[in-house]
Amino acid sequence: MKTKATKAIATRCEICGYGYVFPQDRKEHAAYCRKLQRARQFFGDDLVLTYHQREELKKLGRSIWQNEALPLGERVDGALMEITGWYARSLAESGYNRKFESFGKYAIKLLRSSPRLYPTEIYTELWKRYSVAS
Structure with a gap:
């Protein structure tokens, strides 16, 4: 009795950016995609980004x-x-922990730990904006 071979297809999900082989990685992708969608509902689309989106945002x-x-x-x-x-990136590394620090707290912590990260005029404006929020 012959079994029908399932053709493997390499694909990338437009929702989560996950590259996977269908059907072998279907379950793993589905779990990842659901997790990302729940995180976006909680944190917002602008903070739950794929690796490519994060790198492009930083570069720009x-x-x-x-x-x-x-x-x-x-x-x-x-x-x-x-x-x-x-x-x-830090949010993703936390597993999208809902208790992860706010963006404002993250920003002020970054500014405190790296005071020479940006030119003085940019640093000063960021400090004004986020030191009040923390």
Whole structure:
């Protein structure tokens, strides 16, 4: 009696960014995708990012804050993009723990531990914004 061979298909989920082989990795992908969707409902789409999204956000943010020709407000926004990428990575590494520290607490902790991370004018604006929130 012949058994029908199932053709393996490499694919990437558009929802969670997970690359997997169907059908072998179907259950593993489904569990990961559900976890990510629940995390997005709790933390928001802007903080639960795939690896690729985090890296692109950090790269773009860095290019903005390093551009001294831009207005200070835009450069501060660029620094926030970079910090958001780092926060999203830490959040993912926590397993999307619902007790994970807030973005504001994360930002102020980062600024305290790395006072020379950004130029003084950007650091000062970030400090004003997040030292009040912590």
